Every structure is written in C-alpha cells, then in structure tokens.
Amino acid sequence: MDPPVLVLDRPVPRTGRTTTTARSMAHDFLHHAAQVRAPAQPEYTDAVLMVVTELVITNAIRHTDGSAALHLELHDDHIEIRVTDTSPKPAGPRLPRTDGTGGYGWHLIDRLTTHTHTEPTPQGGKTICAHAPDKNNSRALARSHPGEGMGGCGLALAAARDTLGDNQPGGGRSTTAAMYD
Template sequence: MVPHMLILDRPVPRTGLPTTTARGATDDFLHHAAQVRAPARPEYADAVLLVVTELVTNALRHTDGPAALHLELHDDHIEIRVTDTSPKPAERRLPQTNGSGGYGWHLIDRLTNHTHTEPTPAGGKTICAHAPW
C-alpha cells in the first residue's frame, strides 16, 4: 500500500480543525486499507483514531510550527508518525481531573504495541506509534 501523508497547518486558537482533518484523513486511510487488506475496517480502528488525535493535539499544543501526519500499513500494524518542530521529548504527566490533561500518553501506551521518538534533520522530532491491524 502507498503510504498516506497529510500536512497539518497551525490551528486557529480554540478550533479543532487540524485534529478533525487528521481524524478524517485517518478514517479515509483505514477505509481504503481495509478494502485492500480485508472487506472490513480493522478491529482497532477507533483506537487508531484516538492515537492520531492525541499525537496531533500534543504536536500542535506543545510546539511552535506545523505538524505532519504519516500513516503506513504494514503486515500486522499501522505505523502512525507525527512530526513536529520541537526537539523536546514528549512528557508523561499525571492525569488531572481539572481539565488540564495528562491522559494522552497513558492512552497512547495502552492502545499501541510500540512507541519511540526520532530526531528530525531540521531539529524537530517524529513520534512513531505502532497500532495493531
């Protein structure tokens, strides 16, 4: 399957458009991948959508530049890669009940088989997550 890439611009403050766009593109990708691989969406499609939402939200909330989403189907997993402009590694925080977050990395860890971070040549980072197909 040909990898799918989507470039996300910085959001207008307090809008969900970049994450909505990322979720829509991911849903389209999953639908197309299912047509190639099997007649139905993967069992973990909703988990993949949640992981994409969390990674894109974090990239746009905690960096100064645009983010890129790259999805690729492998034999037994979907590789989700989100690249941003910050070299600072993602931080796991204690979840907060006051609405300030802290749940994202815990969700990503539970919904994926493997995650790692790679530096980019431009000085940013790419967070890679492998979700089961």
C-alpha cells in the same frame, strides 16, 4: 519489516478545524486500508483514530508552535503512525490531572499501541512513532475492553481505567508502497 502497502504523508494545518482534518485524513486512509485488507478487530479503527488525535492535537498542536505532519503506513500486521513536529522536546507521560489540563494522552497511546518511540528530525524537531497492532492476539488491543457502549470513547476510557486505575475520572517511506493522496 515488510514494506508498507499503503502510505499517507500529509501536513497538518495549525488553524481551522485541525482535529477534524487530522481525523478525516486518518479515517480516509483507514477506509482505503480496509479495501486492501480488512482489520482483524472492529475496534481497530477507533484505536488508530484515538492515537492520531492524541499525537496530532495534544502533542504536535497543543505543545509546539511550528508545523506538523501526519504519516501513516499500512503493514501486514499493523499501521505505523508517525507525527512530526518542530519541537525537540521528547513527548512522554505526565501525571494525569482532574482539573481538565490533561495528562491522559500518553497513557492512552501507550495502551493502544506498541513500539512507541521518538526520533529526532534533521531540522531539530521530532517524530513520534507508534505501531497500532492489528492481530487478534495483539498485546495492546487484547488489554482493551471493547463494546462498552461508547465506540472509540469506550475503548479509550477502558484503556485509561486499565492504565491509570478506576479512581481516575473518565475512568522511511517505501518507493514500492502505493501512495494514498
């Protein structure tokens, strides 16, 4: 794999506006990434922001007690998304529930990304890694239904419908990389 051309590596706060902070960091990164090379598809930004939100908020903040970090790398044909937390418990799909307790996040992540896996950290936690592809023929984005009138939500809900069925509610860091701080 080619070395990344742009890297973001930041801790995610557990207090305050965690969702806004994580999405803002990712949005700023994507803005800088678009100056390096334009995304192949307009839905790309929405997909990356949805994955960051699910990995940071749903997994790292909601399901663990310790610190979390967001790491993004711009590569030629994808953005690598890595979220590290202190829990050794691997993330994975759960049965979606209609009572508001969740179960949709991992299905969305799986639908919007490729090469998703979990790596243990030396400190006893884990890093979840996912590639958000950026090619017109990509498996993940080709399966989505962009333009359903709701921006990123439309993309995410379409992915959920495709993954879960229409009955479900809601339908190493490179030293050669330019550091984005």
